[in-house]
Amino acid sequence: MDRRNFLSKSSAALAVASPLAWADDDKKKSKKSSDHHDKPKTTEPTTPAPNPTTPPTGTTKSRVIVIGGGMAGATVAKYLRLWGDNIAVTLIERNSSYISNIMSSMVLTGQRTVSSLTYSYSKLTSAYGVTVVKGDVVEIDPVGVKVKLANGTILTADRIVMATGIEFDAVPGLIDTNVMPHAWQAGAQTTLLASQLNSMTDGAPVVLTIPKVPYRCPPGPYERACLMADWLKTRKPKSKMFVLDANPGIVTEVDNFTKAFAMHGITYVPNAEILSVDPATKSLTTTMGNFINNGVVNLIPGQRAGKLITTAGLNNATKLIGDSAFRFAGVNQLSYASTVSGAGKVHVIGDSSATPQPKAGHIANQEAKVCADAIVRSFAGLQPDQAPVTNSACYSTITMTQASWLEAVFQYNPATAAMVASVAGSGASVGWDTENFEDMNEWFTALMADSFA
Numbered sequence: 001m002d003r004r005n006f007l008s009k010s011s012a013a014l015a016v017a018s019p020l021a022w023a024d025d026d027k028k029k030s031k032k033s034s035d036h037h038d039k040p041k042t043t044e045p046t047t048p049a050p051n052p053t054t055p056p057t058g059t060t061k062s063r064v065i066v067i068g069g070g071m072a073g074a075t076v077a078k079y080l081r082l083w084g085d086n087i088a089v090t091l092i093e094r095n096s097s098y099i100s101n102i103m104s105s106m107v108l109t110g111q112r113t114v115s116s117l118t119y120s121y122s123k124l125t126s127a128y129g130v131t132v133v134k135g136d137v138v139e140i141d142p143v144g145v146k147v148k149l150a151n152g153t154i155l156t157a158d159r160i161v162m163a164t165g166i167e168f169d170a171v172p173g174l175i176d177t178n179v180m181p182h183a184w185q186a187g188a189q190t191t192l193l194a195s196q197l198n199s200m201t202d203g204a205p206v207v208l209t210i211p212k213v214p215y216r217c218p219p220g221p222y223e224r225a226c227l228m229a230d231w232l233k234t235r236k237p238k239s240k241m242f243v244l245d246a247n248p249g250i251v252t253e254v255d256n257f258t259k260a261f262a263m264h265g266i267t268y269v270p271n272a273e274i275l276s277v278d279p280a281t282k283s284l285t286t287t288m289g290n291f292i293n294n295g296v297v298n299l300i301p302g303q304r305a306g307k308l309i310t311t312a313g314l315n316n317a318t319k320l321i322g323d324s325a326f327r328f329a330g331v332n333q334l335s336y337a338s339t340v341s342g343a344g345k346v347h348v349i350g351d352s353s354a355t356p357q358p359k360a361g362h363i364a365n366q367e368a369k370v371c372a373d374a375i376v377r378s379f380a381g382l383q384p385d386q387a388p389v390t391n392s393a394c395y396s397t398i399t400m401t402q403a404s405w406l407e408a409v410f411q412y413n414p415a416t417a418a419m420v421a422s423v424a425g426s427g428a429s430v431g432w433d434t435e436n437f438e439d440m441n442e443w444f445t446a447l448m449a450d451s452f453a
């Protein structure tokens, strides 16, 4: 697959979710997709798209509460309004705006700012009629279909969509995570890590740790290590980069990252699980030995679905060795409805859910569309689409000016009731170049516009 073909596939793929996913797509996009795809999903819409600017009225039939306004939540709120005639959608988000994780590693190298990665919810309200509530949901009642906010407000609905992202495991010895920031949820820790790198003594070791899978954005830590190592060459040339990976090997894009690590002189240590840390000396004790007196430690802990999902008892999937409880929410992969008995009116999308698809923003956007389509169908008394297709495209920064790419297409397999990666639709670039880097910006702009604008 050549680069142009990949780019057209990845941007067209933002719309490839289900037959209804084509409802708002212009014909050009649909045509472009069928020109370049060997994927089967080019059917015309089975229901007309509503006027997207019509807000819910007094004759509203159904109400959906979306919790979390990230990649998954913003997209599902928008597409429920686009496709769902007379569905009232309330999006509850604890922050007033969204900071994209995607591209946030470039804040560390000074190539991006957090403000350039900040997205407002205003278009969801003005263009699509989503009611946006700033608040922290502290409890949900999956059976009664109710949510409780920190200020005591209780809201009820016909469906709840949980798109609350991830939470991080505690690390033994690390009381203040700012000492060894993860910067894996873009925001204050991203700028903190950038300033730690800037103020570090030249010659001090820089360590990045990778948790066991599944974690958010499989190529993300490897691409961040490459980016940081490239930056160190000119800014702290005496410093060395170490990657301590809890996994037995590089988990994705193995060829590219293996070559890139060699090129950058990165010391890569597999099977290095963090046992404890000493914040005073920025030292780490791992299953592969001690790494002491570091200059900067970017410690990315293990991940799980947010507390809200756990307290509601929806974490019924993905138990790692040593875990006492499941980490993520099991879902019906046709509708993203919880598989917990009695909780079928709660849907879980994005990084919180457990599916074979990667925890990625592009996939969160795709899952949101499949979920919105299934909810719209359900309100109309219909079954979900039985053959959804999703796509994940990802660019990895190998240097500060060059990128590689990776793509996967997933199709529903009725035999296993799961999304399965299609070999034919998946691929990766051989090597990296500056053109991919430029295409990455194009892809990112299209993805964020599809979710927030």
Ligand SMILES: Cc1cc2nc3c(=O)[nH]c(=O)nc-3n(C[C@H](O)[C@H](O)[C@H](O)COP(=O)(O)OP(=O)(O)OC[C@H]3O[C@@H](n4cnc5c(N)ncnc54)[C@H](O)[C@@H]3O)c2cc1C
Pocket (backbone or CB within 6 Å): 067, 068, 069, 070, 071, 072, 073, 092, 093, 094, 095, 098, 100, 101, 102, 103, 104, 105, 135, 136, 137, 138, 163, 164, 165, 166, 183, 184, 185, 186, 216, 217, 220, 306, 308, 349, 350, 351, 352, 359, 360, 361, 362, 363, 364, 393, 394, 395
């Ligand atoms: C450095 C980095 C680079 C990445 N690069 C890529 C990439 O190139 N391509 C890609 O596809 N993906 C990438 N990702 C992954 C991507 O960012 C995530 O997979 C994606 O954000 C998941 O979307 P989500 O909606 O599940 O979670 P989030 O985007 O994290 O959104 C969750 C939202 O829920 C809100 N929330 C949580 N709990 C509550 C509550 N109780 N009440 C109210 N609001 C709540 C949060 O405030 C947040 O806004 C990257 C991630 C990182 C860290």
